[in-house]
Amino acid sequence: MKKKTVKKLLALTLTMAMVFGIAACGSKETEAPAAxxxxxxxxETEAPAxxxxxxxxxxxxxxxxxxxxxxxxxxKDAMDEKVKDxxxxxxxxxxxxGSPEKQVSQIENFITQKVDAIILCPQDGTxxxxxxxxxxxxxxxxxxxxxxxxxxxxxxxxxxxxKDAGIMQAEYVVDQLGGKGNIAYLRGPIGHFAExxxxxxxxxxxxxxxxxxxxxxxxxxxxxxxxxxxxETWLQAGTQIDxxxxxxxxxxxxxxxxxxxxxxxxxxxxxGMDAIPDALQAIEDGRLDATIFQDAKGQGSGALETAxxxxxxEDVEPLVIPWALVTAENVAEYK
Amino acid sequence: MxxxxxxxxxxxxxxxxxxxxxxxLILFLAMSIMSSGFLTAxxxxxxxxxxSFVGMAAIGMTFVVITGGIDLSVGAVMAFAGMAAxxxxxxxxxxxxxxxxxxxxxxxxxxxxxxxxxxxVTKGKVAPFIATLGMQxxxxxxxxxxxxxxxxxxxxxQFANLGQGYILGIPIPVVAFIVVIAAGVLLLHFLRFGRxxxxxxxxxxxxxxSGIMTDWIKIWVYVLASFFSGISGIILSARVQxxxxxxxxxxxxxxxxxxxxxxxxxxxxxxxxxGTIVGVLILGIITNGLDLLNVSAYLQxxxxxxxxxxxxxxxxxxxx
Numbered sequence: 001m002k003k004k005t006v007k008k009l010l011a012l013t014l015t016m017a018m019v020f021g022i023a024a025c026g027s028k029e030t031e032a033p034a035a036x037x038x039x040x041x042x043x044e045t046e047a048p049a050x051x052x053x054x055x056x057x058x059x060x061x062x063x064x065x066x067x068x069x070x071x072x073x074x075x076k077d078a079m080d081e082k083v084k085d086x087x088x089x090x091x092x093x094x095x096x097x098g099s100p101e102k103q104v105s106q107i108e109n110f111i112t113q114k115v116d117a118i119i120l121c122p123q124d125g126t127x128x129x130x131x132x133x134x135x136x137x138x139x140x141x142x143x144x145x146x147x148x149x150x151x152x153x154x155x156x157x158x159x160x161x162x163k164d165a166g167i168m169q170a171e172y173v174v175d176q177l178g179g180k181g182n183i184a185y186l187r188g189p190i191g192h193f194a195e196x197x198x199x200x201x202x203x204x205x206x207x208x209x210x211x212x213x214x215x216x217x218x219x220x221x222x223x224x225x226x227x228x229x230x231x232e233t234w235l236q237a238g239t240q241i242d243x244x245x246x247x248x249x250x251x252x253x254x255x256x257x258x259x260x261x262x263x264x265x266x267x268x269x270x271x272g273m274d275a276i277p278d279a280l281q282a283i284e285d286g287r288l289d290a291t292i293f294q295d296a297k298g299q300g301s302g303a304l305e306t307a308x309x310x311x312x313x314e315d316v317e318p319l320v321i322p323w324a325l326v327t328a329e330n331v332a333e334y335k
Numbered sequence: 336m337x338x339x340x341x342x343x344x345x346x347x348x349x350x351x352x353x354x355x356x357x358x359x360l361i362l363f364l365a366m367s368i369m370s371s372g373f374l375t376a377x378x379x380x381x382x383x384x385x386x387s388f389v390g391m392a393a394i395g396m397t398f399v400v401i402t403g404g405i406d407l408s409v410g411a412v413m414a415f416a417g418m419a420a421x422x423x424x425x426x427x428x429x430x431x432x433x434x435x436x437x438x439x440x441x442x443x444x445x446x447x448x449x450x451x452x453x454x455x456v457t458k459g460k461v462a463p464f465i466a467t468l469g470m471q472x473x474x475x476x477x478x479x480x481x482x483x484x485x486x487x488x489x490x491x492x493q494f495a496n497l498g499q500g501y502i503l504g505i506p507i508p509v510v511a512f513i514v515v516i517a518a519g520v521l522l523l524h525f526l527r528f529g530r531x532x533x534x535x536x537x538x539x540x541x542x543x544x545s546g547i548m549t550d551w552i553k554i555w556v557y558v559l560a561s562f563f564s565g566i567s568g569i570i571l572s573a574r575v576q577x578x579x580x581x582x583x584x585x586x587x588x589x590x591x592x593x594x595x596x597x598x599x600x601x602x603x604x605x606x607x608x609x610g611t612i613v614g615v616l617i618l619g620i621i622t623n624g625l626d627l628l629n630v631s632a633y634l635q636x637x638x639x640x641x642x643x644x645x646x647x648x649x650x651x652x653x654x655x
Contacts (some may be wrong), residue, residue, distance in 0.1 A: 068475070069582045073484040190632050219632045224575040226581060236381060237372035243362045254575055261499065274499045278488040278577065 045182050058302070058311045059090045061120030062108045062145070066098035070276060071296055075121065075146060078300025086308055093119070100124035107131045111138050118142045125150040125193045141310035145303035147193055147298075156310065158303040158319040162194050164199025165292050165323050169271055172290055172325055173212075173243055176269050180211035181242035185236055185249040186227050187219045196218070205274070211311035215239050219248035220251040227251030231258035249279035249291055256288060275326050275334055277322050283331045293324040293334055346532035354649035355613050358642075362617060373627055375640050385617035387512035388413070388583070390612070391567035391592040393597075394519040395560030401523075401536045401595050402553055403603025404463035406560045408452060409590055411474035413568030413583035416445040418478050420569045421578030423485040423493035434493045438569055442601055445565025446558050449472060452552030459533035471587070478580035490532070490572075498574025512525045515563050516610055519608045532556060536603030544643065593618055617642070 015061035051199070062079070064072045083091045096103040100123045107175065108131060110118050118135055120142060122128045129151050135142050146159040170256050185202075188195035207211050211312065216234045220226040232239065244259070246252035252272035259265035265287065272279050275293035284290035298321040310316045326334050351649035367374040392409040398408045420441030423432035432440070448470060455466035481487075502510045523529035531552045534542040543549045598612030599606025621642055625635045 019599075052652055067484055068487050141410070151654070187632075214630055217631075218626060218629070223582070223584075224579070225388075225571060228575055229628055231382075232381045233386065233623055236375055236378040237370070237627050237629075250577075257499070257574075257576065278486075281489065333425050 007225065011259050030103055056088060057090050058086070058088055058117075058308065059092075059113070059115040059119045060119060060307050060311060061092050061094070061113070061115040061143070062121075062303075062307075063094045063103045064121040064145070064316050065076050065095045065103075065123045065147075067095040068098075071146075074296035075195055075300040075303075078297045079119070079304045081297075082301035082304040086304075089308060091304070098122050098123060100127040103128060103331075104131045105233070107135060111135050111140060113191050115140060116321065117307040118152035118308050120155075121145045121147055122193075125288075128151060130147040134284055141307065141316070142153060143303050143307040143310065143316075146294075146299045156306060156308050156316050156318050158321070159299050160321045161322055162197035163204075164272055166203075167203075167244060168323055168325055169198075169273060169292050170173060170202040170205035171217045171223070171288075172243055173269065173271060174205060177183045177212065177242055179209050181269075182213050182215045182240050182332065183232070184216040184244045184255075186223050186230065186244065186246035186255060187217070188247045190219050191335075195247060202245070204276050215241065220246070220252050222248050222250055222255070224250040224254035227254030228258045231255035233260070235259075235262050235264070241268055246270075246289075249274045249276045252288065252291075253278060253282060258289070276335075280326065280331055283326060283328055284335070286328065290325060290327045293326050295321045295324075339478070346421065353595060355610060355617070357498045357619070358645070358649065359617050361625070362620050362642075364580045366620060366627075368414070370624060370627040373624060378623070378627075379511070382616070382619050382623050383509045383512070384506045385623070386615050387506075387508040388567045388571045389513045389586055389589045389593060390577050391617040392551065392560075392564045392586055393593040393615050394515050394608060395563035396416070396587075396590040396594045397519065397597070397599055397608060398523065398532055398556045399463070400599050400601060401532050401603060401606045401620075402556050403536045403539070404456060404553070405557070405591065405601070406557065407464065407467040407468065407587045408448065408470040408474060409560060410566040410583040410586035411471040411478070411595075412445050412448050412561045412564040412573060413480045413586060414578075414580055415448070415474045415568070416441040416565035417568040417571065417572030417578040417582060417620055418481045418487060418580060420619050421490055421494065421572050422481060424491045425487055426489050426491045431491075434491070436495070436511075438497075441569045442562060442565045445561045445568070446513065449558035449561025453557035455551035455558065459551050473605050481580065483517045486582075487572075490576050490578070492522050494573050495572070495576045498570050498576075508538065509576060511566055511570055515566065516608060516612060517518075519563075523608055528555070530553070533604060536605070589618065595647060596643060 007103060064075060066072055067076070079091060081094060094106050096106065103123055104127065106210060107118060108121065111249055117194065118140055120128070120132065122144070126149070128148050132142050132149060132155050133153040142155040144155050144157040144159065145318035146160065148157045149155065176201050187199065220230055222238055227250065231244065243254045246255065256265060256270050259268055271291050272291040273287065275291045279288055279291045283291065302319050302321060306316050306319060372378055386506065386621045392413065396409060411546050421438045423430050423437040424434065450468050452467050456463050459466065468569045482610055497507055512523060523532065531542065534547055535549050535552060539549055568583060571583060594606070594611050595601060595616035596617055597606070597610030599610060619638055
């Protein structure tokens with residue numbers, strides 16, 4: 001029995017060594033230094049205090065929703081770039097792994113470590129409220145990046161208002177359709193803050209345009225494959241569709257492939273959000289009609305700058321990073 | 336009197352035995368009546384195409400579950416294989432390989448992941464649930480590492496054709512699904528390999544005692560499951576012209592659900608390929624029909640869950 005336990009422990013240790021070994025090699029091989037492997041980021045957490053030292057190092061720690069999300073990677077890249085302007089800042093950004101609970105414990109750790117400022121892109125609007133409050137009460141400034149929590153407890157938001165994106169997209173669609181038409185609407189995961197807020201804005205505009213009707217409305221889970229499958233299904237229903245609106249680019253690109261497969265893409269207005277590189281290319285190629293640009297670089301570097309100022313004792317204000325409508329006319333500026 | 340009773344129980348037995356087929360038929364008829372867009376050639380092709388991806392993974396999963404195991408890594412294998420192949424098929428990328436080579440590479444890494452699963456389960460004596468859960472996590476991480484969390488986009492038209500093209504008027508994903516089904520039926524129901532798979536699931540100790548190299552068979556079963564998932568993952572990334580590290584998220588559970596609805600026992604030893612196909616179609620038709628009817632996403636989840644449970648309950652009754 002004992003022998004077995006020892007064997008198991010040995011196996012476990014070896015596996016761990018192997019996994020970390022691979023992760024370490026991998027991150028070295030990656031070309032972009034900004035996009036470190038998540039595993040490398042985790043290693044940093046274990047010994048942050050030592051690197052801080054007694055000198056006047058400013059420690060800024062953060063956690064972002066989910067590093068498997070391309071937009072989060074862009075935010076982190078922007079911060080890694082911006083931190084080069086502040087040689088005395090020790091920046092550590094962790095992966096929230098899509099879990100609000102995980103982010104709560106990460107922030108609890110930050111508070112225990114007495115970091116100088118916290119950057120947070122929350123996975124959830126409500127579950128993180130208590131821990132943000134705790135941090136603020138401990139005297140640590142909390143800078144929200146890209147998304148806010150549902151209650152003001154002393155945090156400072158640097159980001160874009162998702163409701164505004166929904167308004168901008170809806171206004172474009174109403175304008176293009178001449179105030180009348182049938183919409184197929186692709187949502188993010190139900191309950192996701194961006195899903196809720198983006199639709200709020202859209203709903204507001206549609207309420208003023210009674211001839212605009214949402215005839216299909218479903219979640220594609222931000223996923224291209226699901227956007228494509230839903231569109232294929234909807235096309236079979238025989239209902240007239242004038243426009244496909246999507247809460248992100250991935251889903252609308254999937255839907256677009258389905259429309260092209262059925263040879264109806266020319267008759268249907270398509271509009272996404274986020275302005276990911278693939279969507280910009282599709283606009284340039286004349287396939288996709290529009291997307292809404294969310295400024296990851298502005299949000300990421302803005303959040304870091306604000307966090308730095310707050311950590312240095314300055315008063316900081318919320319920073320609103322505006323959205324922009326991207327169509328064939330101005331796509332070149334965003335590529 | 337006695338005779339009637341006998342007949343009734345016979346009828347019940349018959350009904351229970353074919354419960355899932357009856358559920359499928361009822362669903363099919365109900366959807367045809369409720370939605371005018373359902374029973375059209377275009378929609379049927381859609382259902383087949385959209386479900387061929389989970390379907391291929393589910394065929395491999397059937398083997399694993401019959402041995403009494405489970406493979407939670409198939410979704411991650413799909414994403415990783417898709418990315419590994421797509422990496423070398425970016426249209427203006429510096430690392431272009433001929434299509435066949437890139438696909439082979441994707442299939443090879445998938446098979447290797449299966450080999451690792453098999454070795455962990457047999458030689459390492461790790462419970463399949465844990466071994467494949469670990470593999471899932473490693474492969475998702477590896478897929479993220481491949482392009483620093485980003486998807487591969489701008490894939491060559493040749494590669495895209497794998498997911499969007501047709502062979503003899505049948506979409507390629509469906510053709511691949513049919514090939515995988517044929518391979519599954521042959522291996523499980525016509526070759527000695529299949530009998531050994533059942534023997535292991537029925538009673539592994541007895542199978543070993545009768546001279547079956549159980550470890551060897553089980554390793555092959557995990558390789559097979561990963562290999563089929565690899566095919567599915569590569570074609571999936573071709574279909575959407577983008578290989579994303581987070582694609583096929585949760586597909587392993589859809590595959591397990593399809594296998595179990597199809598009458599394969601999680602305890603091992605019982606099950607067949609036909610049942611799994613029915614399971615895949617039941618899940619696929621529910622989703623398709625509810626989307627056509629524009630049933631709200633909240634309600635859809637409740638209905639899907641309920642139908643999975645009903646099918647499983649009917650089947651448990653039948654097993655008695």
